[in-house]
Amino acid sequence: MPSKRKTTIPESSPEAINENLGKRVKKLRNDRGWSLEELATASGVSRSMLSEIEREKANPTLTVTFRIARAFGLTLQELIESAEASASKIQVIRASDRAQVYRSDKQHEIRTLSPLNLEKDVEFYEVNLRPGGALRSQPHFEGTREFLTVELGTVRIESGTDIEDLAKGDSGTYRADVPHAIVNTGKEDAAVFLVVIYR
Known part of the structure; x- marks a missing residue:
């Protein structure tokens, strides 16, 4: 991320x-x-x-x-x-808002569910992975962690040398201040909700 x-x-x-x-x-x-x-x-x-x-x-x-x-x-x-x-205190992100799509290619689509105009200690994403697709990231700031919940399919989490497999409904948390990845290990699309917490 x-x-x-x-x-x-x-x-x-x-x-x-x-x-x-x-x-x-x-x-x-x-x-x-x-x-x-x-x-x-x-x-x-x-x-x-x-x-x-x-x-x-x-x-x-x-x-x-x-x-x-x-x-x-x-x-x-x-x-x-x-x-x-007079400003509304409720910020809404519509499903149709393409400005929220952070990245889209043959392997995955990442949509940020956090307001774009704010600096945040917490960021919220929806990640869709094609079969065989992977989201690989370099280390973030020291102390950064990611929390992930699988909405659809099966994925593998890699964090440094640690690896775990997750299925639909499973959640995991891991260090994101080391090289890390989310990999679709199934034959169908996978969807996960991802929260990034900076410290």
């Missing part, structure tokens, strides 16, 4: 705020019964820019955000905080 840690995006960062600012601006505008033209006149921000912001296609500067806040009679902080507050 990947040993490169992901970059954290703090909840109060511009990236996180912009994801919800558009929805907040649109709600405030609709609550007042304003058209985009009316908000443009009140704020001094162009109609096209406002449309882009509401559709979350633009990352407004602080100056633009300040003008929008002032048009609604809010401070910049109040507008930003209200945008943050």
Whole structure:
């Protein structure tokens, strides 16, 4: 599994705020019964820019955000905080989201079930192995362990010089700070759920 840690995006960062600012601006505008033209006149921000912001296609500067806040009679902080507050605290990863596919080739497909935008001490994956397929990994950070549950088929776990065979419903945990592998030992596809824990 990947040993490169992901970059954290703090909840109060511009990236996180912009994801919800558009929805907040649109709600405030609709609550007042304003058209985009009316908000443009009140704020001094162009109609096209406002449309882009509401559709979350633009990352407004602080100056633009300040003008929008002032048009609604809010401070910049109040507008930003209200945008943050409107954000859902539930992150959903849909089965159809191909962006979550970490790797796919003739031997296996790896889909990450963890949010991509967070640095994590724990990562969660779904791994599908073709017959004869193997996922071989170099050592991760010292102290890293992996936990695996077999959902379908039979697999062999290799961790350093240790080897164990697992069947459907079996689970195993092993060191991942040494060379390690998950190998499909059956004649059909194998599927496992894999948790990587960094220490």
